[in-house]
Amino acid sequence: MKSPGKAVIAGIAAIAMAGAFAGCSAGADASGKVELRVGTFPPGADAAAYEAFEAQEKQFEEDHPDIDVIGLEYEWEGPTFAVQLAGGSLPDVFTVPFTDSKTLLENGQLMDVTDEIDELGYTDSFNPVILDGVTDADGRIYGFPRQAYAMGLHYNRDLFEQAGLDPDDPPQTWDEVRAAAKQIAEKTGKAGYAQMAINxxxxxxxxxxxxxxxxxIQTDDGDGGYEATLDNDGTKAALQFLHDVRWEDNAFGAKFDLDWGTINQEFAAGNLGMYTSGSDVYTALVRDFGMKPEQYGLTVIPLDGDEAGTLGGGDIAVISPSVDDATKAAAVEWIDWYYMQKLLDEDAAKLDAKTLADSDQAVGTPLLPVLSRELYEESLVWIEEYINVPRDQMTPFIDRIWEQTPVGEPKGKTQEVYALLDPVVQAVLTDRNADIDALLAQADADAQALLDQ
Structure with a gap:
């Protein structure tokens, strides 16, 4: 999943909301231009984010005078996607998490862009592991991977200092995370560590x-299907860790119903010492949740065991399957210009970075390359003068992430299986005597039933 949901947009809220209910794209508008509805920031983004997009919108339209870009507020929510698609309220261009792409393309809910990607010359440029997420069994491609991340441990430098911890030397093992969480809770009265549990x-x-x-939690059965493996030692250890932080150390805090948005709110407000999420979340923390940059710290997620790795994710720019040919062509132009060129072209990268920096938007947030590591690191050199995020406070992540083995998210019934695990996490956090073995045994059986469908 993606550090979930990016998408919103434009400059004029009235136009954005009107477009959100305009139905399927009808191609050309009254001026003869192709009307293209695009989503980018989630609702709640600050005014500077809209200003930055408005500047980018103008730049694109100067280069593409036959296309009229209309920005829409949009936030990805898997449970409501089908309703939005059926009702015609989706943007023409939006992003979806890697975790949902396979299901959506198999359901015919994404536009085939194989020929367009080939024509642009990107097919062989993408990281093949990432491209697999939008490729069907016949080798057809249904989206443009545009951003990837690895899981990281995010921490509040102010709370570290208040608790007598060194913010430049964050925990490197789960035992150290637990000890730091307990110290933060005892010294500051704030939650030392928390974890998402719903949605x-x-x-x-x-x-x-x-x-x-x-x-x-899942393995390939070698015959085109998947085997549920939720009841494994790694999951048991992870749940035992949550139990101990919550019940033995009293360091978890009092909120056990956090999701991506609410845990970010708690962290940005200074109520939380540490949590895990995608490495790209800094942008949202500052832009959408008002966190002060000087408070932020990022390190790699601790690994334990020879087979341990860091879960990765990201999102994909896709096109609604309901658009006409003219709108599809315009959508490909937009995706190439807005998302892809800055990954490949120095001039495009500098223009994008300058536009964002001029509007006080984050430039230089740590990501994983959707193309090659060499290209990614070269792009950082291109935009060096515009980087405005405190990368020195992210050094523990930046220096160590390449040493960790990336692990892809499960592909079989991903969101449905995640939903089965939500109540397991909640049970451990709300019931001191929760039977972890029994909870996982039942969740494993339920997951296998889903995978067998």
Whole structure:
């Protein structure tokens, strides 16, 4: 999943909301231009984010005078996607998490862009592991991977200092995370560590914690299907860790119903010492949740065991399957210009970075390359003068992430399996005597039933 949901947009809220209910794209508008509805920031983004997009919108339209870009507020929510698609309220261009792409393309809910990607010359440029997420059994491609991340441990430098911890030397093992969480809770009265637990994010983060301990909640059965393996030692250890932080150390805090948005709110407000999420979340923390940059710290997620790895993810720019040919062509132009060129072209990278920096938007947030590591690191050199995020406070992540083995998210019934794990996480956090073995045994059986469908 993606550090979930990016998408919103434009400059004029009235136009954005009107477009959100305009139905399927009708191609050309009254001026003869192709009207293209695009989504980018989630609702709640600050005014500077809209200003930055408005500047980019103008730049694109100067280069493409036959296309009229209309920005829409949009936030990805898997449970409501089908309703939005059926009702015609989706943007023409939007992003979806890697975790949902396979299901969506198999359901015919994404536009085939194989020929367009080939024509642009990107097919052989993408990281093949990432491209697999939008490729069907016949080799057809249904989206443009545009951003990837690895799981990281995010921490509040102010709370570290208040608790007598060194913010430049964050925990490197789960035992050290637990000890730091307890010290933060005792010294500051704030939650030392918390974890997402609802809206499928509990399952997502439990899967990440499992991978970090060498386990996996799912394996390929070798015959085109998947075998549920939720009941494994890595998942048990991850749940035992949550139990101990909550019940033995009293360091978890009092909120056990956090998801991606609410845990970010708690962290940005200074109420939380540490949590795990995608390495790209800094942008949202500052832009959408008002966190002060000087408070932020990022390190790699601790790994335990020979098979341990860091769960990765990201999102994909896709096109609604309901658009006409003219709108599809315009959508490909937009995706190439807005998302892809800055990854490949120095001039495009500098223009994008300058535009964002001029509007006080984050430039230089740590990511994983959707193309090659060499290209990614070269792009950082291109935009060096515009980087405005405190990368020195992210050094523990930047220096160590390449040493960790990336692990992809499970592909079979991903969100449904995550949903099964949410109540397991909640039970451990709300019932001191929760039977972890029994909870996982039942969740494993339920997951296998889903995978067998």
């Amino acid at each position: 499928n994010t509990g399952g997502w983060q439990l899967t990440a914690a499992t991978a970090a301990r060498g386990g996996s």
